[in-house]
Structure formats: C-alpha cells, structure tokens
Amino acid sequence: MADSLRWLPLLLELAWLLPLGSFVLIVFFGPLMGKGGRGAGWLATAAIMCSFVLSIAAATVWLSEHPLVHSSARDGSEHDCGASADEHCPAVAHKRAVPAAIFVERYVLAQFDQLRLSVAYWIDALTVAMFCMVTLVASCIHVYSTGYMHEELHEVTDQQVRTADGTALRRPGRYCRFFQYLSLFCFSMLGLVLAGNLAMVFAFWELVGICSYLLIGFYFERRSASLAANKAFIVNRVGDFGMLVGLMAAWSGFGTLALGDTTDAQGRLVQRGIFSQVRPAEADYRLTVPDGMVRMAAAEEISAMVANAHARRPAGEQGQFVEQHKATVDQWQSAEQQSAAAARWQSSEQPKAAAAQRWSVERRQPAAEAQVADRLPWWRSQGYGYWLLVIAGLGLFCGCVGKSAQFPLMVWLPDAMEGPTPVSALIHAATMVAAGVYLVARLYPMFAPEVLLVIACIGCLTLFIAATIAITATDIKRVLAYSTVSQLGYMMFALGVGGWLAGLFHLFTHAFFKALLFLCSGSVIHACGTNDMTQMGGLRRKMPWTAYTMLVGCLAICGAGVPLVVGLSGYYSKDAILAQALSFRAANPAWGGIVVVAFLGAGITAFYMFRMWLMTFAGQPRDKHIYQHAHESPLVMVGPLVVLAILAVVSGWPVPGTALSLESLLEQARPAGAAAGLDQGVLVAGLVIPDEHLSHENPVFHTSAALTAFAVSLLGVLLAAVFYGLPWLDPQVIRRAFAPIYSLLVNKWWLDEIYHYMLVAPTLRLSQLAAWLDRRAIDWLADGLARATALVAQLDDRFDRLVVDRAIDHAADWTYAFGLRLRRVQTGNIRQYLMVLAAGTVALFLLVSWFWR
C-alpha cells in the first residue's frame, strides 16, 4: 500500500464518525445550544461539511495514487472488439484486472469460530466517490434545513392535528431532534458505504431503516405520518427478511462475511473474502461457486466418502490410504455416477440441516478431506452449489428491493413524503434508497447472470409502473417520489443488464438533480403552504430562483442535451444506460422487450416532469390567495439550490483538460471480472450479460441510444407543453377518454389495495367462510342434524376457547404454579435438608449404578 494511502481509512473514518459525534452531542446538549436549539443545526451542518472536506481530501489522496485514464467511451478511442462477447481482445483482458481497493479490518468485535464480526472497511474509488456525493448532497440539505425547519425553533401549532377538544395541536419545537436524526442518518449511510463486511453492512442497513422511520414519522402526531413511518418500516422488514436469508446463505457458503481477504499482522492470508472466493484470481476472475457451497450441495457424496474412508482405512497406514482414495475417485468418475450426480443438484431437495450436519462429520474426518478436495473441481464443473449462489444473490437483492423501493415493495416510498421535505430529499437522493442500488453495485461480483436478469426485470417493471403513476399525481412531492422510484428502477435495470458503470453513474447524477428537485419543491411548499399542484401556477414570477433551478433539475432528469455533443448530467447517465440496454438486447434477443419499456419510460419521465413544472410555475395562478402569499425563500435555502443546480448541469462532464470525470473515477472501481460478458447463464440457457465496454465502444449502440432517447424525451416535453404549457388540449378530455387507464394510474395500479387484500383476505375470507357455513347450516338444516351441528360447533368453540386459546396462558400459569410449588420443597427445616443431603447421595448412587452398569 502506498504511503499516502495509509491515511485514507483514517480520513474516511473521521468523515464517517463526525456525524456520529454531532449526533451524540446534540442528543446530550442539543437543547442547550442557543434558543430552541438553534446551535444544533449549525453543529450538524458543520459536522457534515467537515465530512465533505475530509471526503474531498480522501478523494485527492486516492486520485494522487490512482491517476485516472481517459475512459474509453468518452475520448472516442474505440477498440473495435466486435459484438461477440467471448472474444479475448486486449481491452477485455485488461479490464479483468483487479480494481484497486483497500480492505482494512479495523477492529475485531468478536470471533465465533470462523465468523469474524469486525469493523472493516472496503475502500475503492466507488467508496470515495460515494463519500463525496453523500456528504456534498447532505451538506446542501443541512444548510437548506436550517432555513426550512426554522418554525421548529419555537412552539409549533400543527393545523393538521386536532386535539380532543378540536383545537389545533400545540407542541414544543423539535429543531434539535431533526438535526440529531439527520446526523444519525448521514452516519448510518456513510457507515454502509464504508462497510467491509456484510455483517456491518447489515447493521448500518438497519440503522438507515430506523433513521428513515424516525424521520418519516417526524410529525408523528399526524396519523398519516405515523402510518407512513410504520409502513416504511414494515415493508422494509419484508425485504430484510430476504436479505437475512441471503446473508445466511452467504455465510454458510463462504464461511465469512468479509468482502476482502483477511490477513494477519504479517500480511499472511488468514481467510479469503467473499470477492476473492467468488471471483478467484486463479480462475481469471470468472464467477466461481465457492468451496463451501459446493460442499453443501455435495454433502451426500461427501458423507458417503467419509464412510468409505472410515471403513477402508487400516489404522495409521497412510500410503495405502492415498491409493485407496485414488481408486475411489476413479470409481466415482464412472459415467452413470456422473449423470446421477448432475441430476441431483438440479432437484437438490436435501434438507439443509442434514447437509450441514454431514458436512461437520466430514470436517471431523480429515482422512477423507484430501479425497473430497480432489473432487471439488469436478463437482463445481457439474454445477454443484450454483443454485446456492443464486439464492444468496436473490436474497441480498431482496433487501435492496425493499430499501430501494423496487417493485413489489415500492409502496412505502410515496407515503414517506409525510416527512419534512429536506428529509425526503435526503432519503431520495443520497441515502436510503441509494443504499439499495449501492449494495447491488457493491456485491456485483457475486451475482450470477440469472440474478442479474431478475434485477433487470424488476428494475424495468419498477421504472415503468412508477413513471405511469407519476403522470396522474397532483401532489408535487408525490410526483417526485414516483419519479425517484422510476429512476431507481433505471439504475437497477442498468445494473441488471450489465451496465455497472451506467447504473452507478446514474445514481450519482440522479442524487444531484433529485436533491435539487426536492429542495425546490420544498421551497414551493414553504412558500405556498400546500403540496397540491392544482392550487399553484404562475409561481415563477414570485419565486424565480426556485423556478429556474427547478427547471434545470427537470431538464437534467429528462436527459436534455444536444445529442452526441453536450448535455446536462442526466443526459450522459441515461444514455449510458440505454446504450447498455441496446447492447443487452443485441446479445439476448429473447429478452429484448424490456429495452423498449426502458425507452418508453424515458419519454414518460420527460412528460410528467414538465407537467409538474408547468403546473407549478407557468400559466396563470389557480389560487389567488396562495399566489399572493407566495414569496421567494431566504438565501439560506436558495443557496443550496444554486449549488445543486450547477452540479446537476456539470456532474457528467469531465474536468476540462484532464481525464478527471465521475465516470472515469467510477471505472476504477469496476469489480474484477464483473465486466460480465463472459458469464453465461446456467439456469437460463443462452443468457449473456454483455460487457459494458462494448456498448461504449460500439458507436451503433451509443448513437442510437442517444438519438432515440432524445426524440422520446422531446416528445414527452412537447406533450406536456401541449396539455399544460400552452393549453391547446384540456387534460380533462384525455382523462375522460382513457378513463380506465386513468383510474388505474390514479389508484397507483391498486398496489396498496392488492397488498391490503392479500394480507387481510385469507383471514377475512376464512372467517367469512366459517360464518357463512354456520349460517347456512342453521338456515337450511333446521332440524336435529342442525342441532347436532350446533352442538358440535359449540363443543368446538369451547374447545377453542378453553384449550387452544388458553393453552399458552396455561403453559405460563403452570410454569408459575410449578415454581410456587417448588418453594414448598424449601421447608426451612435444617434436619430435613440434611436428610435430603444424605438421601440425595444415596439416590444419586443408585441412579448412577442403575444407568452406568
């Protein structure tokens, strides 16, 4: 490790811990900091800004050690490798090199056998970039919040909450608490980014979830807010359940949760990390099923081997033993055995517990170990354990589905708008929902092609559904929320079709313009006191700064730009995604349909964004009263808007004259071997995840993506202008014309209703069925049979009440009563104690001689 790099973990650690420090300080001393805790805001802001400065310093250190090269897509030096995926050209070969990364194990919390629970960091270009982005966006949001939340400095009257006597709720301000949560949120997110093992990832994952719960429920007196917070938390739990399954699969398969290789003080390898197990250097970084998973899948064969070795080995004769084991291998390789074994993993119905048990037997028989080790490559080539890898990947992705609000767990995110607007900005731009995408990107090496396909499909579905819902939403924040869901879908889609860089690039650019959009909407809400766009209009005259910065944001998210020349940040990232999608389509014609949806989504995005902007800022004011009261926000709120607007424009550009650009920085972190392209699907025949570099290098994809996207977006913008800008067409007409579709969209595809139905229905239906049967029985068979039935029902009911319902109670009662009865043994009489002493000895002797004879 280069000398200056040694400071990198320390810098990032400090940047990570500063928000925690601010959190702790505010928790303990928040109310003491100025009137109403005004100082808390400044403290939190200062902390996150310092983090930002430290992150920049870290980035500088990083770049000084790892100078950037021109990314192949941007400087036009195209290596024409052709479209064929598996051809080895020099460009592909060099991309298989390991990315520069630092894995540091800072502190080992505990070690349970093989599993080390430690504070470990995985630092690469992605980590550094994420740090800069998160802290920068968070800094802007912090500054903005000091203005936005100023009402909380004194006592607040919440008009939306009525107390028992009908008056509005008055409560003390929660300024301190807000910043305390913000700091904790930033700390959690940074920790997640920095985490070097999955256990730590999971811990911070949950912490992020809790913070979002706290912040969404910030106005917890409002019923809607507390419901939304609960919803967010519970829906995320569903995802986290899957994640736990994935974690367990990973742990049992890899034997470790660390991402990188653990070494001891002398630098010797102690334990191989997940990445190097799943993409070992000796296998040319190809996706490799780790030993543990192969062993689990082949547990039956292994236990047979152990039994064999046990039976055959004469005690202590090593030489013979080796020969024997060779013989066994030969015997095993007979053709019928092979086919039988190959069939087995596909059905692979053996219970996991039994497998683990047998595995332990195998571990305790080192004699058979050599034999097993010999067989491992063959098993692996037969696909043993591959399904475990898929399960691990899918499980981990489940967690990301919950956190990044992907279909079908996207319902919580729009409801999360109940939190204060800066929080929405933070959640949507930099922290919570980005966490899911980040994690998918981080764990990219261990995703099998099938998992990537699932990710692509889910992402595609999400982006389309969310975009369509956004068309009809009238709440300004909800429009943005659905747009976030949709954009997250884009990112997942990109990752799924092999566009690792494209997805991440979009994550970064999206963070800037989405934060901008949210803060602008907050500014509007702050000025108007309402979220409803139908009451706005013409506001650009009252609040020009907000209006035009928001316009920049809208343009950026639409991917506006002059095709093939220059554009806003969104233009580059969206193009990269679409180009990769086209590349994917070329490689997998069977799955090409999802690409079309992605292009459609781009158009819809442009439409609803401009619909929103036009409804809010253009035209004539719809509500005079609100219009008159509207005013431009104070400088402390406008400042961050301007900063973010600039970033939204330029973040896709390289620094002139250098190779320094976001894209080339991220390119450094591309996981070894995860450039895909060479991974073939096993479960889904013919699935090829194309190499991302191909889409950059092939001008066909690039150009067609840029042009198509531009055309589609332009269409969307024009459509929006037709309806809302220059009202040539009345939206009401269209609404009536497409009434079924409109109701589908306005009801958010009835997703909430479907979930409600799915959750409640079984219980409800069952009870209704029972009730119906009951009634029918009495109505129709009002005779002796009916009475008998009634009697049986009654008995059953009594049984239910007396036995089933109260069995739990009774168990507890019995335990308690038994405990009380045991007290009576303790009579307090010393002579009885002594008798028990002697009797106990005798009884023990008799017992022992009875059992151990």
Added chain:
Amino acid sequence: MSLPDLVQNALHDALHRSLPAIRPELALCTTIVCLLLAQMILPRWRSGPYWVTLVGAAAALAVLEPWQWLDVPAAERLEIFTGMLVVDGLSVFLRSLLLVFLLLFVLLVWITAVPPRDDAGELFVLVVGATLGMCMMASANHLVMVVLGMEMASLPCYVLAGILRFRKPSTEAALKFALFGAGAAGIMLYGLSLLAGVLGSLHLPTLATQLALLMHSGPTAEQSLLLTLGSLMLAVGLAFKLSAVPFHFWAPDVFEGAPAEVGALLSVASKTAALGLLVRLVLAVTAPAVMAPAATADIGPAADSFPQQTTADADVAGQGSGAPAAIVNSNAARPTAILPDALAPVRRFIVGLLSLLAVVTCTFGNLAAYGQSNMKRLLAYSTIAHAGYLIMPVAAAVALTGGIAPDAPASGGVAVGNASPGQTAEADGPALGHSGDVQTIGERLAPRRIAGAAPASAAQMAVASVLFYLAVYLFMNLAAFSITAVLRNAIGSERIDDYAGLVRRWPSLVVCTALAMFSLVGLPPLAGFLAKFYIFSAVVKAELWLLLAVGGLNTVLSLFYYLRVVRAMVLPPAPNDQSLPETAARRIGRLYCIGVTIPLVALFFWSETLMQWAARAAAGTF
C-alpha cells in the same frame, strides 16, 4: 541421600521455588496479621480495617501479576510444595478474579457499612481468610489441599453469614449454613477416603494416572463400585459449594438471612473457587496425559520434568481453526498419551453426572425463583440456576477431551449414526475391549494423532468459556447484590414490591438493575450474552444436545423473573409517603453500582482480551 540432605532439599525447594509462587497468598496472610495488629495498636482508627484490606488485596493482586499472563503465550505449569499446589494459567485466572472481587467487596462494604464499623476488623479477617482458602482451592493439586481449601473457604463463610449476630435471621442462616456445610464436608471426606484408598494416592496427577492405568487394565466390579461411590460423595461436597440441586438447600435460606454483601461473596467468590476446583478435578482425571508424572521417575516433582506444550499458544490463537501439527507434536512428546482412550468410561460417567446435575440445577433454580418476593432470595435461586449453566461447559470440556474416539457415545453419536453399522462395530471393537497388549495401543495412538487435534482445543475453549462466564458472572452478580444492598440502605426493604416507582427517583440505579438483570438473562448488548453464547457453543461442540435444549429453555424461563424485578421498579407508581433525600452515602452507593455495571456493557464490546486470556489460561490446564 541422607536425612539432612533430604530436609535441606525440601527446605530449599520450599523457600526458593514454592514460596515465590504463592506470593499472593502470603500477601493475604500478611493482611490478616496486619488487620489484627491494626486493631490492637490503633483501636481508634476506625477506617483502618478497610484501608489495610484494600491495600492487602491490591498488593496480592500486584504480586500475582495477572497482566503477565495476558502476554505469556501458554501458561507454564508449575507444581510447588512438592506437588501440593499447582500454579498455571487457570489458577492465576481464578485467583485474579477472586482478588478483584475482594477489592470490590471491600469497597462495597465500606460504602454500605454493613456490618457496623466496630466489627469491620473481624469481618475482613474472615473475608481474607476465606479468600485465602478459595485461592488454595483454585490451585489445589492434592486432596489434602482440596479438603483444606474447601474448609478454609467454608468456615469463615459460616461466620460471615451470621455477621449481624444480633439478628435472628442472620444467626439462623449461619446455623443452617454451618450444619449443612459440615454434613456435606463429612460426606465428601468419606468419599475422598474411598477414592484415595482405591487409587493409592492423594496427589491428583498420581491419582489420575493410577485411575487411567486401572481403567486400562480393566477394573473389577468392586473397584468400580468403590470408585463410583467415592467420586459421587466427593461430588456432593462440590455440589454443596456450587449450590447444585439437590444439595442447594442451604443457599436460599442463607442468602436471605445474611446481608446482601455476604450474599455477593457466597455467590461469586465461593462459586468461582468451587468451579475452578471442579474443572481441576474432572480434567485431572479425564486428561491425565497432561499431568503425566509417570513420564519421569525422578523424585521431587520439578516443573522441568514435564514435557511442556510450548506450542499451545499457536493453537489458542488459531482458536480451533488451526495448528493440528502443534498438537501432534505435544502429544507425541507424552508417553502416556495413550491413556485417555482407556478413560472413555470415566469420561462418560463424569459427563453424565455433570449433565444430570446441570439440567436439574438449572431448571430447579429458575422455576423456584418464580414465586420469590425477596430480592436476595430471588438472587439466591438465580445463583443456583447459574451454577447449572456453569456446570454445562465443564461437562462439555470433559466430553471434548475424549476427542472423536468413536467409542464415546456422548461425542461420537453423529459419526456412528452415519457410518454403516457393521463398520462402526468393527472400529469400536478394539477400543472398547480393554486388552492391554502394546500393539493395540500403538494402533489406537495412530488415528488419534490426526483426529485428536481439533477436539483438544475445543475442550480448551470449553474451559475458557467457563472462565469467561465466571469473569462476567462476577460483575453481574456483584452488581445485582450491591444494588440490593444500596436499596436496602435507602428504602429499608429487600422486597421486590417495595421497589415500586424507583425509576422516577433513581433512574440511574434502575438502569443498572436492568442491565444487571438482562445480563443475567443473557440478552445481547451485554456481556452475559457473550458468556452464555460461549458456553452454549462449547455445549454444541460437544454435541450435548440435551444440555443445549435445557439451557435454551431455561434462558427463556429465567427472563420472566428477572424482568419482574425491573418491572417492579418501572411500572407501578411510587408510594407517595416515601421521600429519598439525597445524601453523600447514597450517591456513592449509586456510583458504585454504576461502576460495577459498566463492565457488563464494556465486556460485550471488548471481550476479546478477556476471552484470549481465558483461552490461554485454559490452554495451560491441558
């Protein structure tokens, strides 16, 4: 060698080798003398006994130098006083715990002022005397020292139980304790005489070797009858000290009658020593190859005559993951390594006995704690239950010393289950039959070299888990008892119901209580969880599933009554008539409680050092 030479040798050995090794004990003896002198010379120096004891305990800890053992890779096993005592990692660990407890105990008694200051001198003479005995128990290597240590630890405790000698409950407790203890001691002595008579020695390693040889040559039915009876009666004495069911009857009554401070001593220090002794005894007889005095025939058990496993540290550092080679070497260096195979029946017997005791004790303690209304009594039952938990890993350690020899059903169940029956029987045949010819021994030695590696370190980890549990247990129980004492001084009651509404008056103390109780249950962010985790993982390694099930079930059971204490403090409203004016003494009392609770949290996050130390201490025992 002439007689004067012999005497000279013995004296030289005692003065230059043995005495330096028992410096802590000497410091304690000096403390006793200083206490008496201080009372005689300076009768008006009322805080004198506290200072003297504090300094004495600190000095003892200082000369024990436990921190040395943090770095020393593997403990050196040193037999001193011609084999009477043994100094190794285990003894150093246990003695450090005892001395740390002594220090904390002095502070507690100083703060809570029980008994009256005039009696402090006698109190500390007794406490230091008891600690001395416990130290002897922790390093006993000879049955005389076992007896002497147990009596030295017990007798002062009888008096301590009655330290409030003008109160009826206190004297009643002392009487019950003394009579029950004397009865148990009588039974234990009787059993011990039988054991010694059959095996022909009182020296533990010799005794163990004799036992192994006896088992190897196949004991007659009469001999095994005597052995069984003798070891059972010995176990009764230990069970009394451990308050294991059904020899626990003294515990609840004594804990309730004696002041809470003495309760802490009985439940922490006494149990630490007893458990150390238990570990020593069972490991001595089940893993005698370690102690193998038969390896060399020279007179005077000098330390250098024992082949030392200097490589054991690598094994500990690897913690089960590695270093089989190291073990092979150290095994090969021991000529008597064959003997453990013959000891399989002994191991089975001990594992069965300890498992039985553990299961019964644990369940009984937890169930009987349910209906208690007196805090001290509740803690007494909790102590009993914890004795059960603590015995479990000892059983596991014994099971694991056997390695994976397929003839030990306790550990080899799965292996037997998976191999086909015919092969198993074949493999088991020679191991079970005690044919003494050399060839079989050689054959049996060979697979052990390969297979025995991991279990040996697993057994060490089991012992280490006991030690870790004891260290955590010290703080948990001390916290619980000192909270009881502080509250008794403040609100004048030890009834749980009278703790109502404390949360509003002394929230810090309630937090401490909650932490202590949750740690006793074994809930995650506290050291108690880790302790329980380690012992259960030891039990899992030994594949004693019944123990695991019972332990898990009992953890659930125990949650209820521990929570009840916290609930009593938090939920019911405070009685209005009580006011608690803040005084310096109360504040200090609370501070003390907080101070002993902090380690519970700290040890969860910084458990590594302690666990490593425990592992090293355990490694020295094998």
Added chain:
Amino acid sequence: MNPFTEPIGVTHYLCVGAVLMVCGMLCMFTKRNALGVLMGIELVLNAANVNLVAFGSSWLRADAARSIALDGQLLAMFVIVLAAAEAAVALAIVLCYYNTQATVDVDKASKLKG
C-alpha cells in the same frame, strides 16, 4: 471359621467406618438439639478418619506397598484439626443462635423458607 483367629483387613475397618458414618448421619437427622447435630458431625468426620487410617495402614492388607501409607494418617490428622475448627465455629454459631432465639432447637430455625 473363627473370626478371632483371622487377621484383620481393611474391610473390617471400613465396616466400622460405615457404621460410624451412618450413626453420625442419624444423629444429624434426629437430634433437635443443635449440639446433638454437632456431635453427629464429629462422628461423620471420624468415620472418614477410620477409613483413611485403614487405607494407610501397612498391617491390614497383603499388598501393603499399594496403600496410601502415611498420607492416610496425615490427612486424618488434618481432618481432626479441621473438625476441631469446625466444632469451634459451629459452637460459636450455636451460642449466637441461642443468644438471639433463646433456644438450641434447630426446628425453631425455620423462619427462612420458601
């Protein structure tokens, strides 16, 4: 077979020890007087001593070399010392008990129970 012509073995002593042990135990079970219980304890400890001496004696068995030799006597000696100490403490406790309860009846010591 005339028992008076047969030599004495370890077994004989062990039988005496067993009887003493049981008598001591019975004493502890049946005496309500605390001092009676103490006497029972003395008997129990003596039983152990008889055993120890028997096992240590070189006169009582054919293979005397395998006996515990002087260890038996030495341990018995320490047991006597410990018994004396135990008696002293127990007696002091009994006196203390007597001072607070005005009785030496151990059955009265049943306030602590449950």
Added chain:
Amino acid sequence: MEAINWHSVFFYLFAALACGAAAAVVLCGNIVRMAFALVAALGAVAGLFFLAGADFLGALQLLVYVGGTMVLLVFGVMLTSHSPLFALRSGAGHWIAAVVIGACLLTVLLRAALAANAWASPPPPQQLPPRLQPTTSQIGLALLGVRTDKLDRPDPVLQKGMCGYLLPFEIASVHLLVVLIGAMFLARTKRRMAATGSGSNSSQSIPRQLEIGNANRPHDAQNPTCTPPGE
C-alpha cells in the same frame, strides 16, 4: 485349632465399643449422656487407630477430640442448658424417615466396604501380629516436607505421589487463627464499646429494617444506615 489372633480380638472389642457408643449417641435423648457416649466412641476409635499402627494419630485423637473438642461441646451444653433439654424430641415421622435413609446409606456403605475385600485382601492368617513401629518422627518429617515412609516403594508412580505436608501444616495455622477469631467474634455477647463513646451510634448502624416481616418500614431519617467512607 489355630491360635487366637489377639490383634483381631482387640479390634473387635474396640469396634464393638465404637459402634455401640455411636449408636448410643443416636439413641440417647439427654445431651449430657450423648456427650459421654461420644467420648466413648471417639476413644474407641483412638484404640482402632492404635491397632492400625497409627500411634501418633491415636494419641492426637485422644488429646484433641476427647480432650479438646469434647470439652468444647460440654461447655456448649452447659452454656445453653437453661432451656428445658428434655423437650427436644423428634417426632415419629422424622425418626422413620431418618431410619429409612440411614438404612439405605448403611447398605450402600457396607456394600462398598465389603467390596474392598476383593482387591485389598487381608494379610495371610499365619502372619504374626506386627510390632508397633512409631510413626511420630515420620509424621514430623512429613510436616516439614520430607517423606521418609516407604522410600523403597516399588511403584514409581505412587512414589511420585508422596508429597510433603509443609504447606498444609503452615496454612492450617492461618486457618485456625481466622476461624478462632470468627468464633470469638460470634460468641462475644456484648458489643464492644468504643473508647470514644460513640459505640451507641455504631450499634444503631445495624440496619434494623432487615427484620423479616417488617420490611415495609419506611426509612428512618434519624437513623442513618450508612456513613460515607473515610468518616
């Protein structure tokens, strides 16, 4: 007819005396009679010790037990004999339980005792009763840490296990010191009056509220239960 083995005769004599006296201790109701029966039993055991060749131990038994411990016990009897001694009789239930347990215990112990015959066989009958060999000097040396008995032991393992008793000997003295101080502390009826006259204060500092059944008493403000350290 073989010659009478007088060693055996005396053994049976002492054994009968010991067992009989022990039984008498159990059966007597009067504490004083019990004490005398105990003296007889312990004396008989001392005789058994002599017969086993443990001369020093026999003497110790006579001195410490019969002389010391019994005096202690008799003192106790006298000190506590103000109460009616004869009323302290156990109920029949207790007796029955005790006898049943005692019988079981006796069975087990006798079974064990008889088992010893199998491996520790008695010496051949023609062997003459051995002469008394004094063990005093050997015991003395052993207490110094040097074992001189059975130096010619054939078994090296057992030879190894013969330890010197220096440490127990010394540590027992500390033990006795501690125990005697404890006993003295308990037996002292009166509270020691501090020379400064503050004794009454200190006596109050026993937490009164610890009385059982009286636990609800509120804190007595005038009666501080604890004083800060260093006072």
